Amino acid sequence: MPDHSTFSKNRHGRFREGDLFRQLFETVLARxxxxxxxGGDAFGVDTSLIKADANREDGIEPKD
Incomplete structure (x- = not known):
């Protein structure tokens, strides 16, 4: 099984000028x-950037 980065490298490299990945995506989506x-009738994209406080020592205590 190929590593996930293989697809990304090929999409941004060898296949950049073609529409092979778009066609593949559309075919998989249609199936x-x-x-x-x-459903195919709606989609959502979440691009929210939220600063996280990941310091366990100074973090907020969880509520019970």
Whole structure:
């Protein structure tokens, strides 16, 4: 099984000028819709950047 970075490197490198990955994505998405795995009528993207306080010693105590 290829490493996830293989797909990213090829998408941004060898296949940058082509639309192979777009066609592949659209084909996989169409199959998922046909099988009832996804609706295909809406989507959401979350690009919120939230600063995290990951310091366990100075963090906020959890509520019970």
């Amino acid at each position: 998922c819709i046909a099988e009832g795995l996804v």
